[in-house]
Amino acid sequence: KNQVEQSPQSLIILEGKNCTLQCNYTVSPFSNLRWYKQDTGRGPVSLTIMTFSENTKSNGRYTATLDADTKQSSLHITASQLSDSASYICVVSEGYSSASKIIFGSGTRLSIRP
Amino acid sequence: DSGVTQTPKHLITATGQRVTLRCSPRSGDLSVYWYQQSLDQGLQFLIQYYNGEERAKGNILERFSAQQFPDLHSELNLSSLELGDSALYFCASGTYLAKNIQYFGAGTRLSVL
Numbered sequence: 001k002n003q004v005e006q007s008p009q010s011l012i013i014l015e016g017k018n019c020t021l022q023c024n025y026t027v028s029p030f031s032n033l034r035w036y037k038q039d040t041g042r043g044p045v046s047l048t049i050m051t052f053s054e055n056t057k058s059n060g061r062y063t064a065t066l067d068a069d070t071k072q073s074s075l076h077i078t079a080s081q082l083s084d085s086a087s088y089i090c091v092v093s094e095g096y097s098s099a100s101k102i103i104f105g106s107g108t109r110l111s112i113r114p
Numbered sequence: 115d116s117g118v119t120q121t122p123k124h125l126i127t128a129t130g131q132r133v134t135l136r137c138s139p140r141s142g143d144l145s146v147y148w149y150q151q152s153l154d155q156g157l158q159f160l161i162q163y164y165n166g167e168e169r170a171k172g173n174i175l176e177r178f179s180a181q182q183f184p185d186l187h188s189e190l191n192l193s194s195l196e197l198g199d200s201a202l203y204f205c206a207s208g209t210y211l212a213k214n215i216q217y218f219g220a221g222t223r224l225s226v227l
C-alpha cells in the first residue's frame with residue numbers, strides 16, 4: 001500500500017535554532033516528492049519539489065534532501081523564525097499520468113518559540 | 115497568490131441543508147482536486163477532475179458530488195449537511211505535465227450549525 005509517514009508529529013523549538021523534519025514513503029512507482037508549508041487556516045504552499053534524480057533542493061532557509069534508495073526525505077530549516085510556525089506536509093506522487101495518485105503525509109506541526 | 119480562486123471564503127449553514135463551493139483553477143491548469151481538512155487534521159483527498167472528467171476518487175461521501183465545467187471551473191456540492199461536515203475545503207489545480215505540482219486556493223471554511 002502506498003504510504004507517506006512523517007515524523008515527528010509535532011515539534012517545538014526556540015527561535016534561531018535549526019530543525020529537521022522526516023518523511024518516509026513506500027510509494028511506487030515514484031514520480032516526485034514535495035514539501036508544503038501550511039499556515040493555520042490557509043492553503044498549503046509548495047516549498048520544494050524533487051524528482052528521482054535530485055537529492056537536494058533549497059528554497060531560502062529550507063533545504064530538502066531525498067534518498068530514493070531508502071525512500072526517505074528530510075526538510076531542514078535553518079535559523080528558524082517565528083513565521084516558520086506552521087504544518088509541514090510531505091507529498092509523494094505515484095506515476096506520471098493525469099490520474100497518478102498524490103499521497104499526502106499527515107504533516108509535522110512546528111512551533112517556534114521566541 | 116496561487117492563482118486558484120475559491121468562493122465563498124466562509125459559509126455558515128444549518129444541518130440538512132445543501133451548499134455549493136466553487137473553484138476557479140489557475141489559467142492553463144486542467145486538473146482540479148478537492149480536499150477536506152477538519153480541525154487539526156490532515157488533508158483528506160475527496161476527488162479529482164481532469165479536463166471535465168472525473169479521474170480519481172478518494173474518501174468522498176455519497177452526499178457529496180463534484181463536477182468540472184467546460185471552462186474548467188469546478189463545483190463541490192455538499193448535501194444533507196451534518197455537524198461533522200464542518201471543515202475547511204480546499205481546491206487545488208495543476209497539470210501532471212508540470213511534475214504534478216498542485217497550487218492550492220485559500221479554502222472555504224464551512225460551519226454547519
